[in-house]
Amino acid sequence: xxxxxxxxxxxxxxxxxxxxxxxFPLLWLISSSLKSPQEFASITPSILPKHFDLSNYxxxxxxxxxxxxxxxxxxxxxxxTILVLIVALPVSYALARFRxxxxxxxxxxxxxxxxxxxxxxxIPLFMILRPLHLTNxxxxxxxxxxxxxxxxxxxxxxxxxxxxPRELEEAASVDGAGRIRTIVSIVxxxxxxxxxxxxxxxxxxxWNEFFFALVLLQDPQLKTLPLVLARFVGAEGQVQFGxxxxxxxxxxxxxxxxxxxxxxxxxSGLLSGAVKG
Amino acid sequence: xxxTLTAPAPLKKKPGKPKQNREAILLFLPALLPVLxxxxxxxxxxxxxxxxxxxxxxxxxxxxxxxxxxxxxLHNNLFWDSFRIGVIWTLSVTIxxxxxxxGLALLLNTDLKFRGxxxxxxxxxxxxxxxxxxxxxxxxxxxxxxxxxxxxxxxHLTDHPINFLGDFSTAxxxxxxxxxxxxxxxxxxxxxxxxxxxxxxxxxxxxxxxAGAWSQFWNITLPQLRTVIVAITSLDMxxxxxxxxxxxxxxAGGPGGKTMLPMLFAYNEAFRYGNFGMAAAMGDVMVVxxxxxxxxxxxxxxxxxx
Numbered sequence: 001x002x003x004x005x006x007x008x009x010x011x012x013x014x015x016x017x018x019x020x021x022x023x024f025p026l027l028w029l030i031s032s033s034l035k036s037p038q039e040f041a042s043i044t045p046s047i048l049p050k051h052f053d054l055s056n057y058x059x060x061x062x063x064x065x066x067x068x069x070x071x072x073x074x075x076x077x078x079x080x081t082i083l084v085l086i087v088a089l090p091v092s093y094a095l096a097r098f099r100x101x102x103x104x105x106x107x108x109x110x111x112x113x114x115x116x117x118x119x120x121x122x123i124p125l126f127m128i129l130r131p132l133h134l135t136n137x138x139x140x141x142x143x144x145x146x147x148x149x150x151x152x153x154x155x156x157x158x159x160x161x162x163x164x165p166r167e168l169e170e171a172a173s174v175d176g177a178g179r180i181r182t183i184v185s186i187v188x189x190x191x192x193x194x195x196x197x198x199x200x201x202x203x204x205x206x207w208n209e210f211f212f213a214l215v216l217l218q219d220p221q222l223k224t225l226p227l228v229l230a231r232f233v234g235a236e237g238q239v240q241f242g243x244x245x246x247x248x249x250x251x252x253x254x255x256x257x258x259x260x261x262x263x264x265x266x267x268s269g270l271l272s273g274a275v276k277g
Numbered sequence: 278x279x280x281t282l283t284a285p286a287p288l289k290k291k292p293g294k295p296k297q298n299r300e301a302i303l304l305f306l307p308a309l310l311p312v313l314x315x316x317x318x319x320x321x322x323x324x325x326x327x328x329x330x331x332x333x334x335x336x337x338x339x340x341x342x343x344x345x346x347x348x349x350x351l352h353n354n355l356f357w358d359s360f361r362i363g364v365i366w367t368l369s370v371t372i373x374x375x376x377x378x379x380g381l382a383l384l385l386n387t388d389l390k391f392r393g394x395x396x397x398x399x400x401x402x403x404x405x406x407x408x409x410x411x412x413x414x415x416x417x418x419x420x421x422x423x424x425x426x427x428x429x430x431x432x433h434l435t436d437h438p439i440n441f442l443g444d445f446s447t448a449x450x451x452x453x454x455x456x457x458x459x460x461x462x463x464x465x466x467x468x469x470x471x472x473x474x475x476x477x478x479x480x481x482x483x484x485x486x487x488a489g490a491w492s493q494f495w496n497i498t499l500p501q502l503r504t505v506i507v508a509i510t511s512l513d514m515x516x517x518x519x520x521x522x523x524x525x526x527x528x529a530g531g532p533g534g535k536t537m538l539p540m541l542f543a544y545n546e547a548f549r550y551g552n553f554g555m556a557a558a559m560g561d562v563m564v565v566x567x568x569x570x571x572x573x574x575x576x577x578x579x580x581x582x583x
Contacts, residue, residue, distance in 0.1 A: 012390075014380065015384055018381055021458070022402065025413050026413075028413070028417055028424055029409075032416060047424070086307070087307050090304035090307060091304060091305055091308045094300070109316075114515070115515050116564060117539075117540060117563045117564065119544065119547065119556055120560035121320055123323055124319035124323045125319050127322075144315060147315040150312065208404075208408075215548060225406075226407075226522070229408050229412060230526050232412075233412055233526060255401065255404035255405055259401065
């Protein structure tokens with residue numbers, strides 16, 4: 001192209017500024033998690049640790065509350081992901097394939113649920129769940145996460161269902177398969193990348209969620225990882241920065257895996273192969 | 278994810294087959310009941326709660342009080358402060374991150390190196406737990422141990438460490454910078470996707486007609502990007518206006534209420550002081566603001582597109 005060298009230079013400067021703005025905080029967090037306590041005490045902190053020290057990670061994992069939080073977060077995220085998939089699959093199939101009256105209603109609800117401030121929902125939820133003895137319980141939070149991840153899961157999945165070629169389903173019905181049979185043996189296998197992406201999205205939303213958990217879980221035994229981490233910071237003064245950074249890195253690992261995985265997975269040409277083959 | 282912005286594919290089958298309707302309803306059933314009980318009903322109940330004197334407690338006794346909560350809010354200085362702070366926060370984060378993201382997306386749409394790196398890094402902040410982002414920035418901005426103060430002092434930009442999150446004058450700007458850090462990458466990736474869908478031949482035709490880069494940007498890029506821009510900025514504004522966790526962990530609304538966003542104010546009313554009705558009224562006010570904003574913003578933007 002005919003970009004002037006001076007412009008080109010400025011362009012690189014801009015991109016590097018962006019990478020520093022974006023990358024430096026992440027780098028600092030990871031490097032802090034690997035620094036020894038002595039290095040933290042030094043007056044001039046260095047960007048990279050002088051020698052890698054994993055003691056912060058073992059300290060973090062020796063912290064009772066943190067391990068429990070990790071376990072609670074894992075449980076809640078896995079259960080709500082499974083529930084979301086079970087509920088979302090038939091609905092998104094119906095959304096993508098049939099034009100029923102529920103379709104505009106559902107899409108309207110998907111939009112509304114993205115827009116409303118959660119404070120309006122959380123108080124009534126609290127009032128509904130408490131008489132049922134579901135506040136301060138893991139099942140209570142799982143149910144709430146399931147319902148509140150559903151809109152986005154439906155939005156994602158119906159796109160994937162729409163991409164499954166109808167010809168395949170028609171072929172199946174010519175061969176005498178009923179609707180349920182078609183969904184299970186034709187649509188579901190082809191939908192695998194979509195189901196995986198939706199599952200990961202749901203898992204990450206539950207893993208990261210803070211507000212509902214803050215309101216619904218008071219019992220220290222049940223607190224999720226974000227709540228435990230937030231409390232860590234609250235008790236300022238005695239904060240051990242190293243273990244805190246290590247715990248933060250551990251809490252981010254699922255998101256990193258999510259992206260590493262998604263990038264490869266979603267570009268695969270599974271569907272086009274199925275039609276042509 | 279960008280999935281928010283892609284409309285579902287159009288349907289080919291003709292509407293109104295009764296058998297199809299029955300099948301669709303059957304497939305909907307597993308979702309219908311939980312959604313009605315745990316999302317539609319709470320939403321309506323939440324809106325109505327703003328007109329009652331509901332308080333936290335074991336047996337919630339609620340009386341209809343009309344607009345009392347709203348008039349109390351209007352006479353509460355803290356409400357006006359949180360409203361003002363919310364508007365400053367929402368507009369600054371959304372606008373600044375949009376301008377930066379647009380510039381970046383344009384850059385990444387050229388044949389520069391680092392594009393891959395930039396795109397890979399781009400979605401990480403968005404997917405990180407907001408609590409972790411907040412903790413990370415507290416480490417970065419820490420007055421004595423933080424690298425930001427270290428760097429500023431090395432460059433002789435300041436002679437004493439700044440307590441960014443604890444100082445009255447710097448708390449809100451600092452929180453805004455963190456907000457931009459979280460939101461900008463996602464906006465960039467969305468705009469980049471929009472840029473890549475623009476037909477190249479438009480630029481070629483414009484170049485033949487002698488249009489410069491500037492004129493191409495104003496007359497082709499911006500109009501072609503309009504729908505994407507409207508979608509992402511309106512979502513960003515709503516998300517920012519409703520945000521909670523990030524600032525709750527960064528400053529908890531402090532120092533002295535300088536970063537008390539509307540959601541933090543509502544949370545305190547409900548779960549610290551037990552004023553459920555008042556918090557719900559605050560939520561109602563936020564909903565009205567969002568609806569009015571959406572109405573005018575979308576009407577103006579989408580009409581000029583047609």
